Amino acid sequence: MNQRLHLATITDLCRFIEEAEQAPSLDELAARAGISAYHLHRLFKRITGVTPKAYAKAHRTERVRSGLHKNQAVTEAIYSAGFNSSSRYYEEAKQLLGMPTRQFRNKGKGSLIHFAVGQCSLGAILVARSELGICAISLGDEPNDLVIELQKNFAQATLIGGDSDFEQLVAKVIGFIEAPQLGLDLPLDIRGTAFQQRVWQALQKIPCGQTCSYTEIAELIGAPKAVRAVAGACAANVLAVAIPCHRVVRNDGNLSGYRWGVERKRALLDAESS
């Protein structure tokens, strides 16, 4: 079977999973694809970066989200998304939505985001924290732009400018930016798809002072074909330096892009290598 056929097969299975009421079993998927369950499993993971089960799970989460966005009743959203008991859903609910379900349904109203802006060697820096942990670290020239971006990303939450307690946290993050080798022992509130989470986890394992290529990351997470998806996940990172997407460079050693400017990427890498 050639590459294109593989892709078509897996794409078909993805649609199939999305449309199914309940997550299809591996055997069902294999039968549909006309290959063994063993091989299908590997193929699926190689191409999409996640296993069929994880894919179905991620999609189920999406359904709950969109159900809640449409103001479906919480219980209804849970069941119609394919969960067959609400208790199973609630076991993982907070992980899935980043906040309690009811709060999510109320469009994040009531969720509080503390934030503050400061200056570091790289320019303006914004740090924000939700109930779960640090939910944004961004860099830029204009402090105002950073705040506007935060407002966009957390449109429904209540944003609270920094109090003195929070300034200490910002100081800690700035200290970490100036000396990344010290590490940042603060809880992170990381929100993303299953695939993005895998990429970000892999990024956090790159030691300070070292770099890695997109291809290497793709191989590391067991999805060697998903190089472009890896680049996409790096670009979607909202936790500058804490999730070190600046340590990912092109195969030829060129820096490629950086969400907060290539110059900052270079500065960070220079600082780390010395």
Add this chain to the structure above:
DNA sequence: GGTTCTCTGCCGC
């Protein structure tokens, strides 16, 4: 708490 399903390393064709 037992059973079934998922996942992965290893090997054979």
Add this chain to the structure above:
DNA sequence: GCGGCAGAGAACC
């Protein structure tokens, strides 16, 4: 490239 087994672990009831 593809299939299969074994064993560990997770999900499910």
